[in-house]
Amino acid sequence: MENIQSLLEARVRAALDPECGVPVVVHPSADKRFGDYQTNVAMLLAKQQKASPRQVAEAILAKLEVVDCCLPAEIAGAGFINFRLRPEFLSRRVEALAGDERLGVAYPKHRRKVVVDFSSPNVAKPMHVGHIRSTILGDALARIASFLGHDVVRDNHIGDWGTQFGMLLVGWKRDMDAGALVADPLVEMERIYKLVSARCKEDPGTLEAARHELVRLQSGDEENLALWREMIRLSQSQFDHIYGRLGVRFDVCLGESFYNGRLKSVVQELRDRQIARESDGACCVFSTGEGAPEADPFLIRDKEGWRANPALVQKSDGAANYATTDLATLEYRMEEWAPDEIIYVTDGRQQLHFRQIFAIFSRWRPEDAARVRLAHVWFGSILGEDGKPFKTRSGDTVRLRDLLDEAEERALKVLEAKNPELGGEERREIARVIGIGAVKYADLLPNRQSDYVFSWDRMLSFQGNTAPYLQNAYVRIRSIFRKGGVEGGAPRAVQLQEEAELALAKRLAQFGEVLPQVMEDHRPNVLANYLYELANTFHAFYEACPVLKAEGDAKDTRLVLCEVSGRVLRLGLELLGIGVPERM
Ligand code: ARG
Helix, strand or coil: CCCHHHHHHHHHHHCCCCCCCCCCCEEECCCHHHCCEEECHHHHHHHHHCCCHHHHHHHHHHHCCCCCCECCCEEECCCEEEECECHHHHHHHHHHHHCCCCCCCCCCCCCCEEEEECCCCECCCCCECHHHHHHHHHHHHHHHHHHHCCEEEEECCCECCCCHHHHHHHHHHHCCCHHHHHHCHHHHHHHHHHHHHHHHHHCHHHHHHHHHHHHHHHCCCHHHHHHHHHHHHHHHHHHHHHHHHHCCCCCECCCHHHHHHHHHHHHHHHHHCCCEEEECCEEEECCCCCCCHHHCCCEEEECCEEEECCEEEECCCCCCCHHHHHHHHHHHHHHHHCCCEEEEEEEHHHHHHHHHHHHHHHHHCHHHHHHCEEEEEEECCEECCCCCECECCCCCECEHHHHHHHHHHHHHHHHHHHCCCCCHHHHHHHHHHHHHHHHHHHHHCCCCCCCEECCHHHHCCCCCCCHHHHHHHHHHHHHHHHHHCCCCCCCCCCCCCCHHHHHHHHHHHCHHHHHHHHHHCCCHHHHHHHHHHHHHHHHHHHHHCCCCCCCHHHHHHHHHHHHHHHHHHHHHHHHCCCCCCCCC
């Protein structure tokens, strides 16, 4: 089903000279006084033709055919064209939504292959709160892209290679507490890592030993390889446990080590094509000097002006690094999946890294680079209520597992107070859905590039823009059907009359407009905010219009509005990775 926005855009386009080249954008009006949808196309066209915008708008209206869906369009202000939808048109829309499994979300014209690189924790360290944003944002984007109809590959690019393994191997051989390893492998691995890394700072002997173990690992020593594999296995099983609790899955988990075999040839090719060159024994990529310095990731400005900020692709000891691995990964992904888009979800500190990688890639593989959209979807930090990085009371990083436990515990308390009738097992299950949902929603709601303050009380509140508020709106709708003993999903005729009914119908029809917008610049918060507006519009409708007490057509109409609202809320939350209970 084509959404109303696209429908109106097509109608406006049909009223224009096809050669005019002006982009046609119709968007929902921010203010009801300006109708339901608006376009500024007459103003753009007037500028091009050096004519009066209102006259241009008149000319468009003379050709515009929208009688089937809109009341006569109006010209307003400096030349806006305003559209007001006809109630009968909206009634048919709501009926169509009720009969549409996809709730009005059209399939895209071109199905795209999209790789989402997200979560990607480092091996041998417990997942902490810093990993939650990548996991939650990446999962939501992958869900939305696949629901839209794209072909999505979810790739967990775990950090399973690097210098840390030298220290881990020393610690594993000398300091391992086997009992502690069984009890909590990641905590024990982290302990030995910290121990050895502190010792390395004081004792050159330990540092030397760590180097030696690393070299043995890199040169394929069987014993070290086996230990390294064991570390990965233990880490992976703990990651999987967290992913299970979060309801997150991956199609592939190709960690950094997977690309080891390609690193040498990547560096060689970059050298051969004179993209990278020797610098102080290392191998680096420098600026080409083309283009504006502001946009050049290989330049940086300091007091004296612009200076070189090269990307290192091989260290002076001959070892490859994070950048080399990411280039090899890109090469592999292009060969294996030929994607149209690759989305990397990491924190904002990696912005320079990805700008450099993308720039090197377009010099190295220009044809591939022209075909694929590479997007670094970065995010800000989570802060404590004191405005400083979020930590435990004792100042440690917050373990993800503890955070999820606390979310469920707190949700349980809230639930006990709110609805004491809910019984043990059911209550636990609902608390899980609410607690995890609250954490996810609080993470998805802010503009992803800003930092946000982590607040249990706010995220678990049933008031305001929170997951429990949205889940509760869904539960309310379900209880209407239970109470009324009526079935959802039965075909019913819709005849919208009341203002509140019309407002809700318009909101519901926007669902199909919102999802593609999320993918435009990878902002799940657009969907979160839409769902909040929907819940508010639903509540206003529910206050103004009795449902079960209504009769005849009014009752049928309202039941359909309730049913579709419930389905949009449930699907919308599911696309954010958030579940809904039937009662709470
Ligand atoms: N392991 C990295 C980290 O924890 C994130 C990896 C992101 N993906 C990538 N292809 N570089 O920071």
